[in-house]
Amino acid sequence: ARRFWLMKCEPAAYTIDDLARDGLASWEWVRNYQARNFMRDGMQEGDGVLFYHSSCAVPGIAGIAEVASGPYPDESQFDKKSHYFDPKATREQPRWVSVDVRATREIDFIPLTELRTMPELEGMELLRKGSRLSVSPVTAAEWKAILKRAKAA
Numbered sequence: 001a002r003r004f005w006l007m008k009c010e011p012a013a014y015t016i017d018d019l020a021r022d023g024l025a026s027w028e029w030v031r032n033y034q035a036r037n038f039m040r041d042g043m044q045e046g047d048g049v050l051f052y053h054s055s056c057a058v059p060g061i062a063g064i065a066e067v068a069s070g071p072y073p074d075e076s077q078f079d080k081k082s083h084y085f086d087p088k089a090t091r092e093q094p095r096w097v098s099v100d101v102r103a104t105r106e107i108d109f110i111p112l113t114e115l116r117t118m119p120e121l122e123g124m125e126l127l128r129k130g131s132r133l134s135v136s137p138v139t140a141a142e143w144k145a146i147l148k149r150a151k152a153a
Contacts, residue, residue, distance in 0.1 A: 004138040008054040016063030020103040035135035060111035069100035107150035120145035
């Protein structure tokens with residue numbers, strides 16, 4: 001069964017337009033164990049992704065993408081010059097994973113302020129008080145509600 005996810009990225013670093021241009025991108029630098037576990041244990045090729053622009057003037061869902069690979073070791077954990085280097089990670093025992101992501105659909109931007117007003121999303125992880133996860137699961141009902149809103153726009 002196909003699963004659905006919300007993946008946050010700061011537009012200053014990478015946008016949905018960058019992903020559409022590149023075709024495929026490695027989703028790297030996740031350094032939260034819960035987000036990592038979702039990627040490592042839950043994600044499969046073909047899963048749906050809500051590409052979310054975060055830490056910006058107007059955060060929100062910027063596009064639709066899909067998981068394009070299974071999980072594999074995030075190379076930045078082995079790079080001593082990287083801000084994301086992890087001295088405890090080894091090739092034999094990597095601690096952090098990446099997945100490939102592919103843009104699948106352009107949509108009109110849906111701001112966070114609007115997501116908060118949609119009753120179908122009241123239980124969504126993104127909208128939970130104090131939630132800071134960069135990768136979180138999305139239910140099939142939440143996915144449908146957002147796609148319906150995207151089509152109506």
